[in-house]
Structure formats: C-alpha cells, structure tokens
Amino acid sequence: MNEINAESSCRRRVERIYELGGKLIYSKTSNNIFNSNLMLVDSNFSKILAQSVVIFYRSEKRKLKDIITELNNIETSELDMENRRHFLTNNFKKFLFYSAVGMVAKTVWNGVATSQGGIIVVKNNGDIVGYPSNNINLFQEYLLNKTKFDSPDSKRNRYGKIEKNGDDYFMKLNFQIRFIE
Numbered sequence: 001m002n003e004i005n006a007e008s009s010c011r012r013r014v015e016r017i018y019e020l021g022g023k024l025i026y027s028k029t030s031n032n033i034f035n036s037n038l039m040l041v042d043s044n045f046s047k048i049l050a051q052s053v054v055i056f057y058r059s060e061k062r063k064l065k066d067i068i069t070e071l072n073n074i075e076t077s078e079l080d081m082e083n084r085r086h087f088l089t090n091n092f093k094k095f096l097f098y099s100a101v102g103m104v105a106k107t108v109w110n111g112v113a114t115s116q117g118g119i120i121v122v123k124n125n126g127d128i129v130g131y132p133s134n135n136i137n138l139f140q141e142y143l144l145n146k147t148k149f150d151s152p153d154s155k156r157n158r159y160g161k162i163e164k165n166g167d168d169y170f171m172k173l174n175f176q177i178r179f180i181e
Helices: 010-019 034-041 046-056 064-073 081-100 136-145
Strands: 118-122 126-133 147-150 163-167 168-171 176-179
Touching: 010 034, 010 046, 046 064, 046 081, 064 081, 064 118, 064 136, 064 147, 064 163, 118 136, 126 136, 136 147, 168 176
Parallel strands: none
Antiparallel strands: 118 126, 147 176, 163 168
16 A cells, blocks of 8 residues: 555556556445436446546546547446447436536536536637537537546545555545546
8 A cells, every 4th residue: 555655646556556466446436416416327327437537547548539438348247248339428428418517526416407508619720619508419429529537636636545444445536527629
C-alpha cells in the first residue's frame, strides 16, 4: 500500500497495482445521490462507468468512443457480444445527454431537463453550428463524438490513494467529462 501510494500520480498508482498482479474491482459509488442518478441511465450503469474509469486510468484512451470500444472488448457474461456495443453506446449517450440538460452528481435528478437550449459550436473556420436539445439523437451523437474523460486534481479532490478499511483495501477514483478541443 505504501509503495503504491508513494507513486507520483493517480494514473501511475493504478498502473502499479496491475504491475504487481493486483486489480481494481468496483465496490460502490461513493456518492449515493450520484449512484441514484446513474440508475436513471441504467441499473448497471455505475458498474459500466467504473470500468470505463479504470480503462481511462490504465491506458492512453481519453475519447468516450475509444473507451466504449475498449469496454466492448472486455469479456463479460452480462451482455452478449452482438448487442454489447449498441447497449454501451446508447447508455453513454443517455448519460451525456442527461448531464448536459441538468443531471449533476450531488443533486437528486428527477429526469426533467433544467436547460432547454442546446449547444452552439463555433468551428475553427468561424462557422457556427447549433445542436438543439430537442433533436435528441443529433445532440447525443454530437456529445458522444466530442467528449473525453479527464482527471481532476487528485490532491485537491483527495482520491487516487489506497486506503485500508478492516481487511480490505480501497481506492477512490474520480473523473470529469470534458469537450475535446
């Protein structure tokens, strides 16, 4: 535990766990409100999101589409191979859409959009493109194609260190979703 915690970054600590033959297994979402909100996406979405976060920390993958591809390659008995990619893609689209129209981690969300607009994008050439939230499919596709995982400051947010609780060891991981520049 001390050897791993001495590593300079959260990414390096996760890498070191796997180098030493360990692995991270999802336990729970530390924020019960966030977990409840994630259940509006899918009853298992917190587990899927946790796997995604581990992929993010263990690889160079950042874009959500790339992480979904990697998730699709992980062996699991929960979904058959034929439908898995469709299931994962649609659940991430719902998650991104819900987040864009009002769902946040620390407030119970009732599924009602608090923002009614959409996104206005200014392209590099100066052209302006609007993605209205009422055209859900187009809006969700835009969000999926233009977002990536990022990590907040681990020192300020107090995550990424192994902690012992009884006989068990835990590591709290955190993430942010950002637009690709």
